[in-house]
Amino acid sequence: MSEHNLPRTIAIIGGGCSGVLVAAQLLxxxxxxxxxxxxxRMxxxxxxxxxxxxxxxxxxxxPAARMGAWPEDIGHFQRWAAARAGTPGYPAAVEPGDFLPRWIFGEYLRATLAETRAAAAPGVGFEEIKGEVTDIEMETGAVRLRCGDGRAFAADRVVLALGNLPGEYPIRRPLPxxxxxxxxxxxxxxxxxAGIPPESDVLIVGAGLTAxxxxxxxxxxxHRGVVHAxxxxxxxxxxxxxxxxxxxxxxxxxxxxTIRGLFRRIRAEVRVxxxxxxxxxxxxxxxxxxxxxxxAALSWxxxxxxxxxxxxxWEGHRHRLAPEVAAKIDALRAAGRLYFYAGRLEKLTELPEGVEARFRLRYRPRWQTVKVAKVINCTGPRSDYSKYQHPLLINLLARGLIDHDPLALGINATPEGQVLAYRGGPVAWLYTLGAPLKGVLWECTAVPEIRTQAKxxxxxLLA
Ligand SMILES: Cc1cc2nc3c(=O)[nH]c(=O)nc-3n(C[C@H](O)[C@H](O)[C@H](O)COP(=O)(O)OP(=O)(O)OC[C@H]3O[C@@H](n4cnc5c(N)ncnc54)[C@H](O)[C@@H]3O)c2cc1C
Known part of the structure; x- marks a missing residue:
């Protein structure tokens, strides 16, 4: 802590939506x-x-009307995008119910951060630092962040805005x-x-929004070949x-x-x-x-x-497709260019001309083999932080500064985002939000939740 116990420097690790919204709220x-x-880092x-x-x-x-950065003004994004309608790259018009291209939201977050930065109170400053934080140490009561390139930064409070981790390997053993x-x-x-010949087939492992x-x-x-998902x-x-x-x-x-009680209640309401x-x-x-x-009302x-x-x-019903996207998927299936299978990948063999994938299906015929040019892993984010080779997480786990929650869905923390040390209490200077709170809050990874957590x-942090 700095003099007078004031949090003079707040370090946010991760410059995705979560990190930017916390920064904007602080400013x-x-x-x-x-x-x-x-x-x-990227x-x-x-x-x-x-x-x-x-x-x-x-x-x-x-929909655009619900993607605003500020909890008290959720229409802010739609108005921002509508003001740019018709300019290069933007649609001709932006309606509240539109599902806009995602890059536009990235532009919006950057613009929103720039605006809050320009309007910040005197003495309130912001620095963007390119680099990967690989460790955090406590040295004689002071918190010090270390980057992979050797730079070090002092801070009073630290926010882990690390987002989602890449998915598991589709077959969980080392394969060449x-x-x-x-x-x-x-x-x-x-x-x-890159490098997928247009006529060749592709295997996607996973069938969610990333797939x-x-x-x-x-x-x-x-691409004109067949996609197997x-x-x-x-x-x-x-x-x-x-x-x-x-x-x-x-x-x-x-x-x-109980889960049974909860879903009985939800089903009854759906009938109503x-x-x-x-x-x-x-x-x-x-x-x-x-x-x-x-x-929170459910036991572990x-x-x-x-x-x-x-x-x-739940995932399939909660995280839904924009209607235009669903129409494209339906058209590809109808044209025999896209197949969805229910099963488990058993074998991947590299051949001189591609990959042979063999999977066990949940229905007959029991086995299916496809030959594809590439296999793309879209199995969704991995949650178990203790197994992931992320230098910062490895070091924080080794220092006992973080722990995973009992379901290993993320980092153990209070519902307000204060990190709980391994077999210890809250770490006074360490916080998180977004995906790492999945075990604690479950619903916490999309913009409507992140903007509220950030605020x-x-x-x-400023209290
Ligand atoms: C493909 C996809 C589409 C989505 N679409 C929507 C949508 O339409 N609407 C919606 O509400 N939500 C959507 N989401 C949910 C999405 O997770 C959130 O909206 C939001 O983008 C999450 O942001 P984040 O900052 O928490 O995580 P991320 O976007 O993962 O950002 C984390 C950042 O932290 C950086 N980082 C990690 N470790 C370090 C380190 N040690 N040092 C420095 N930097 C580090 C990473 O490089 C990364 O840029 C989507 C998610 C995905 C994956």
């Missing part, structure tokens, strides 16, 4: 001198994994193919789809449909203590909605802001039960 809320340091700040794409086919999966150009482990990396992104990216790059249950994300907001329910009730001519979508959306409270055993039995269905976290 907006701070009324006395403050230094905000934002560390990003892209321009504001983009992160989701908004770093240059492909215009990659769409937001939340993982070192081959024919296997892509991180689909968001620049050039991940859909990859299918669209292949199409827009002129394999996932455990073969479930595709559902599609968004415009619907009026549903009245909040479960608000005044005691939250159910359907009897009134409504759909299940607004019913699920109506509990979104309540999810952390519902999650019940949460584990949710992960085992409900999660795949309250900034208030706590």
């Amino acid at each position: 907006r809320q701070a009324q006395s001198p403050l230094r905000v340091l934002l560390f990003e 892209t321009d700040v504001g983009r992160g994994v989701a908004y770093g794409t240059e492909n215009h086919e990659h769409r937001l999966n939340v 193919i993982y070192h081959s150009q024919r296997y892509v482990h991180v689909p968001w990396r620049q050039g991940a789809l 859909v992104d990859i299918v669209l990216e292949l199409q827009s790059s002129g 394999l996932s455990r249950r073969g479930l595709l994300p559902q599609v968004h449909r415009p619907a009026p907001a549903y009245r909040p329910f479960l608000e005044a009730e005691t939250p159910p203590a 909605a359907q009897a009134a001519g409504l759909d299940w979508r607004p019913v699920l959306d109506a509990i979104r802001s309540r999810t952390p409270a519902l999650w 055993e019940e949460r584990a039960r949710f992960m085992r039995h409900v999660r795949p269905f 309250s976290l900034a208030t706590r």
Whole structure:
């Protein structure tokens, strides 16, 4: 801590949406001198994994009217984008219900940060630091961040805005193919789809929103072969449909203590909605802001039960496709260019001309073999931080400064984001938000949740 116990320097590690929104909130809320340091190892700040794409086919999966950076003005993004409608790269018009290209949201986050920076109170400064933070030490009561290139920075408080980790390997044992150009482990990396001949086939492991992104990216790059998409249950994300907001329910009730009880209650409400001519979508959306409270009411055993039995269905219903995207996917399936399989990948063999993939299906015929030019891993973010080769996380785990939550979905912390040390209490100067809080809050990785966490976290950091 610095003199007088004032948090004079706040370091944010990670310049994706979470890091940028905390920085913007700090710059907006701070009324006395403050230094905000934002560390990003890869892209321009504001983009992160989701908004770093240059492909215009990659769409937001939340309507523009709900993507604003400020919790008290969620229409801010739509107005910002509408003011640019018709300029190069932007659509001719921007309506509240539009699912805009994701790169536009990256531009918006950068512009919003620049604006708050320019309007910050005297003495409130911001520095963007390119580099990877690999360790944090406590030296005689002072916190010191170390970068991979040897630079060191002192800070009073630190925010881990690390986002999602890349997915698991599709077959969980070391395989020579993982070192081959024919296997892509991180689909968001620049050039991940390079070298795929247009007529050749491709295997995507996973069938969620990332898999859909990859299918669209292949199409827009002129790919004409067949895409095979394999996932455990073969479930595709559902599609968004415009619907009026549903009245909040479960608000005044005691939250159910079991997963069975919770879903019985939700299904009953869906029946009520359907009897009134409504759909299940607004019913699920109506509990979104309540999810952390519902999650908190469940024991860790019940949460584990949710992960085992409900999660795949929940993800597909919660994280939905924009209608334009769903139409493209349907057209590819109808044309015999895209197949979804439910099963498990058993073998990947590299051949001189490609890769042979063998999978065991959940139905007959039991086995399927395909020959493809490339295998792309879209299995969704990995959560178990203790197994991931992230230098900062390895060092923080070794120092006992962080621990994973009991389900190993993220970092153990209080619901407010204060990190809990390994077998210890809260670390006074260390906080997190976004994906690392998944075990604690469950619903915490999309913009509507991140903007609220960023605001309250900034208030706590400045308190
Ligand atoms: C493909 C995709 C599409 C999505 N679409 C939507 C959408 O339409 N709407 C929505 O609301 N949400 C969407 N999401 C959810 C998304 O997770 C959030 O909206 C948001 O982008 C998460 O931002 P983040 O900053 O928490 O994580 P990230 O975007 O992962 O950013 C974390 C950043 O931290 C950096 N970093 C990590 N470790 C270090 C280190 N040690 N030192 C320095 N830098 C480090 C990384 O390089 C990265 O840039 C999408 C997610 C994905 C993956």
